[in-house]
Amino acid sequence: MVDSLICGIDIGSTKVATIVGISTEESDGMRIIGFNADPSQGVKKGLIVDIDKATASVEQSIEKAERMAGHQIKEAFVTVGGPHISSINSHGIVAVANPQFEVVEDDVLRVIDAARAISLSNTRQIIEVTPREYSVDGQGGINNPIGMSGVRLEVDTHIITASATNLKNIDKVLNDLGVRNMGYIFSGVAAADSVLTDTEKDLGVALVDIGGGKVDICIYVEGALSYSSSIPIGARHISNDVAVGLRVSLDSAEKIKLYLSNNKEKVEEAIKKKDKSFLSPSKIGITEKLPEVTPREIVDGIITPRIEEIYSYIREEIVKSEFEKRIPSGLVITGGGAMTIGMVEEGKRIVRLPIRVGVPERASGLVDEVMNPMYSSTLGLVYYGSKQLFRDDASGKDFNSILKNFSMNDIISKVKKLFKQFLP
Ligand SMILES: Nc1ncnc2c1ncn2[C@@H]1O[C@H](COP(=O)(O)OP(=O)(O)OP(=O)(O)O)[C@@H](O)[C@H]1O
Numbered sequence: 001m002v003d004s005l006i007c008g009i010d011i012g013s014t015k016v017a018t019i020v021g022i023s024t025e026e027s028d029g030m031r032i033i034g035f036n037a038d039p040s041q042g043v044k045k046g047l048i049v050d051i052d053k054a055t056a057s058v059e060q061s062i063e064k065a066e067r068m069a070g071h072q073i074k075e076a077f078v079t080v081g082g083p084h085i086s087s088i089n090s091h092g093i094v095a096v097a098n099p100q101f102e103v104v105e106d107d108v109l110r111v112i113d114a115a116r117a118i119s120l121s122n123t124r125q126i127i128e129v130t131p132r133e134y135s136v137d138g139q140g141g142i143n144n145p146i147g148m149s150g151v152r153l154e155v156d157t158h159i160i161t162a163s164a165t166n167l168k169n170i171d172k173v174l175n176d177l178g179v180r181n182m183g184y185i186f187s188g189v190a191a192a193d194s195v196l197t198d199t200e201k202d203l204g205v206a207l208v209d210i211g212g213g214k215v216d217i218c219i220y221v222e223g224a225l226s227y228s229s230s231i232p233i234g235a236r237h238i239s240n241d242v243a244v245g246l247r248v249s250l251d252s253a254e255k256i257k258l259y260l261s262n263n264k265e266k267v268e269e270a271i272k273k274k275d276k277s278f279l280s281p282s283k284i285g286i287t288e289k290l291p292e293v294t295p296r297e298i299v300d301g302i303i304t305p306r307i308e309e310i311y312s313y314i315r316e317e318i319v320k321s322e323f324e325k326r327i328p329s330g331l332v333i334t335g336g337g338a339m340t341i342g343m344v345e346e347g348k349r350i351v352r353l354p355i356r357v358g359v360p361e362r363a364s365g366l367v368d369e370v371m372n373p374m375y376s377s378t379l380g381l382v383y384y385g386s387k388q389l390f391r392d393d394a395s396g397k398d399f400n401s402i403l404k405n406f407s408m409n410d411i412i413s414k415v416k417k418l419f420k421q422f423l424p
């Protein structure tokens with residue numbers, strides 16, 4: 001039995017979260033042995049805007065997680081998100097090289113490589129290549145073409161690219177802390193890995209991670225990742241609006257928003273009954289004086305309009321993806337912002353699709369704190385990492401996990417070497 005220690009660092013706009021998990025080859029689970037989340041500094045809308053500050057907050061989070069786990073973090077998977085993320089679906093086609101015309105792993109690697117060959121400016125870098133489906137001699141819908149007979153192999157891939165500058169900044173932060181980067185993972189993909197079910201992915205679903213400074217979107221159609229993007233708006237804007245609307249500090253505004261969201265049922269009941277009682281600062285735990293305002297005035301007058309705006313951008317992205325008719329499972333919303341009062345109800349009204357809140361639930365160990373929508377992408381890092389390290393076999397769609405982050409030059413040799421470990 002092989003145990004593998006897997007670490008993840010989720011550098012968000014409001015928090016840095018570090019996670020240490022143990023994945024066991026034989027069991028299906030992930031045991032969390034270390035976790036920390038602390039406010040992040042120097043990160044805005046998913047982008048590192050101050051390397052020194054970001055390094056200091058990542059360092060602090062890593063140290064705390066190491067202490068809890070009793071292990072030093074030497075390497076980690078890391079999230080990347082924000083409006084610099086973009087995606088494209090690209091097609092690759094090759095002739096099957098084998099004289100018996102049976103597709104072998106080399107053909108698959110070559111066809112993915114052919115699909116990867118997109119024109120890319122040198123300010124962008126590919127962070128993910130996911131095969132969506134293969135076809136052999138024109139017959140499509142194939143998950144794993146290895147062993148099939150044919151002369152022509154084609155693949156449809158989903159490619160996610162990111163700003164090279166931001167990736168370099170993340171690398172600088174990790175280098176300075178002596179942590180080896182095991183791979184960048186789009187935070188939307190990481191969150192999807194921890195909250196989506198296979199059935200949802202098969203039917204078609206949009207994962208929407210509503211963070212503090214950005215919203216990450218991943219659309220799955222027929223089981224395959226088909227669209228990825230990120231919008232520069234998040235739940236922090238709601239707190240800002242409350243601060244401006246009530247003329248209170250951002251700190252108090254955040255507490256008011258959390259109070260209303262965490263007491264959602266009571267607040268909604270009061271709103272329904274047209275209760276005119278004013279919000280009391282002492283109940284919320286703030287010392288600042290509040291204007292005379294009812295919960296209803298804050299929810300209807302300040303929070304809901306911003307939620308509507310957030311969903312209008314989400315809807316725009318879904319329309320842009322051209323998959324709006326192919327996601328009957330609707331939206332799975334996650335990230336801290338998914339817990340905002342009215343977020344589910346307003347979403348259903350605006351997007352007109354089913355919506356549920358995605359909570360990560362599969363791990364064991366020190367998980368009480370982690371089983372929260374805020375940490376979907378954090379937990380997703382270790383699931384993703386464990387899939388990459390040994391969980392998946394060498395079949396079809398799992399090629400993507402092996403192909404990540406390798407430069408074009410050494411891709412074939414590295415992948416071949418890795419494949420040898422997976423093949424029976
Ligand atoms: N219980 C809650 N109810 C409502 N909002 C909440 C709750 N808990 C957290 N939030 C909000 O969620 C946001 C933070 O979410 P999250 O931790 O997912 O962001 P992040 O990962 O740091 O940022 P990003 O992904 O945008 O870079 C904050 O704006 C916070 O106010």
Ligand SMILES: [Mg+2]
Nearest residue numbers: 012187211377
């Ligand atoms: Mg996040």
